[in-house]
Amino acid sequence: MFKNNMALLAACLSFSANSTSFDTVTLGSKGGIQDGNLTAFLIKGENDKNYVMLDAGSVVNGLIAAEQKGAFADLRLPEGSPYTRVGHVLNDRIKGYFISHAHLDHVAGMIISSPDDSKKPIYGLEATNQALMDNYFNWSAWPNFGNEGNGYKLNKYDYVDLMPSQWLAVDGTSLQVMALPLAHSGGQSTAFVLKNPAGEVFAYFGDTGPDEVEKSTAMRKVWSTLAPFAKQGKLKGMVIEVSYTNETPDKSLFGHLTPNWLLKELAVLEQLSGKGSLETLDVVVSHIKYSLKNSEDPKVVIQRQLAEGNKFGVNFIFPEQGDSLQF
Ligand SMILES: [Zn+2]
Numbered sequence: 545m546f547k548n549n550m551a552l553l554a555a556c557l558s559f560s561a562n563s564t565s566f567d568t569v570t571l572g573s574k575g576g577i578q579d580g581n582l583t584a585f586l587i588k589g590e591n592d593k594n595y596v597m598l599d600a601g602s603v604v605n606g607l608i609a610a611e612q613k614g615a616f617a618d619l620r621l622p623e624g625s626p627y628t629r630v631g632h633v634l635n636d637r638i639k640g641y642f643i644s645h646a647h648l649d650h651v652a653g654m655i656i657s658s659p660d661d662s663k664k665p666i667y668g669l670e671a672t673n674q675a676l677m678d679n680y681f682n683w684s685a686w687p688n689f690g691n692e693g694n695g696y697k698l699n700k701y702d703y704v705d706l707m708p709s710q711w712l713a714v715d716g717t718s719l720q721v722m723a724l725p726l727a728h729s730g731g732q733s734t735a736f737v738l739k740n741p742a743g744e745v746f747a748y749f750g751d752t753g754p755d756e757v758e759k760s761t762a763m764r765k766v767w768s769t770l771a772p773f774a775k776q777g778k779l780k781g782m783v784i785e786v787s788y789t790n791e792t793p794d795k796s797l798f799g800h801l802t803p804n805w806l807l808k809e810l811a812v813l814e815q816l817s818g819k820g821s822l823e824t825l826d827v828v829v830s831h832i833k834y835s836l837k838n839s840e841d842p843k844v845v846i847q848r849q850l851a852e853g854n855k856f857g858v859n860f861i862f863p864e865q866g867d868s869l870q871f
Pocket residue numbers: 645647728751
């Protein structure tokens with residue numbers, strides 16, 4: 545009897561370990577132009593209590609939307625905490641920012657919330673961190689909350705330069721991270737791969753153009769890094785951008801993807817990891833540009849265009865601001 549219970553318990557434990565590996569909360573889902581809903585995701589390992597943030601276009605606004613949707617309902621405020629739930633998440637539970645590139649729509653929320661934020665690292669490729677200190681935290685655009693850069697340093701944010709293709713343990717979490725450069729219309733952007741203690745990974749892509757248009761091999765390099773994980777069923781999901789519909793000509797992509805280009809890129813991953821390896825893979829589509837035009841919602845068009853070309857059996861997901869997702 546005892547033995548049976550133990551077996552049952554073991555089965556339950558392994559089931560729960562396999563069912564969810566990463567938790568995310570969408571703090572901002574759009575790729576411009578809607579201030580207050582710009583690219584930002586929280587992510588944590590399933591057994592972690594702390595998050596990190598993947599890009600930071602919208603922070604407090606996203607946290608408020610997420611709280612209203614119950615994303616933090618299970619989270620207990622410490623006794624005597626001076627913070628609201630939103631304040632507690634920002635100050636105590638977010639242990640760092642991973643910034644893909646310094647474009648304003650990926651960092652605006654972090655800059656605006658910085659006066660009431662807690663001390664934490666900003667992780668990025670060297671060029672990204674340099675751009676943050678040159679362009680924003682410089683006492684001209686904004687006070688210098690960093691530990692490097694122009695003038696008096698308020699030392700709230702510690703810049704951590706990530707070495708491409710190397711794993712680094714993320715302080716305050718059980719995760720490791722690897723940064724891989726992406727090509728973004730002549731500029732550099734970044735893909736972050738997060739790995740949990742079970743060796744499972746989740747990939748987050750900052751803005752990126754397709755290799756063919758960018759005349760680059762950056763995407764292929766990311767796919768080669770992910771392929772061994774995809775082959776073993778250890779690629780739990782990804783967030784990747786589709787900014788425009790298929791009607792957008794290549795010359796007007798400015799370092800972004802369309803449904804056709806994402807499908808072509810996924811074909812490279814499938815080719816490297818084996819036919820059928822992407823079946824049921826969760827692919828979160830981000831950075832769809834908010835439209836002011838009185839025509840069909842680009843999100844609906846992109847959903848349809850991706851579905852039409854989905855020969856991989858991939859599970860495309862289109863979260864709204866505040867939505868929680870498990871992978
Ligand atoms: Zn960009």
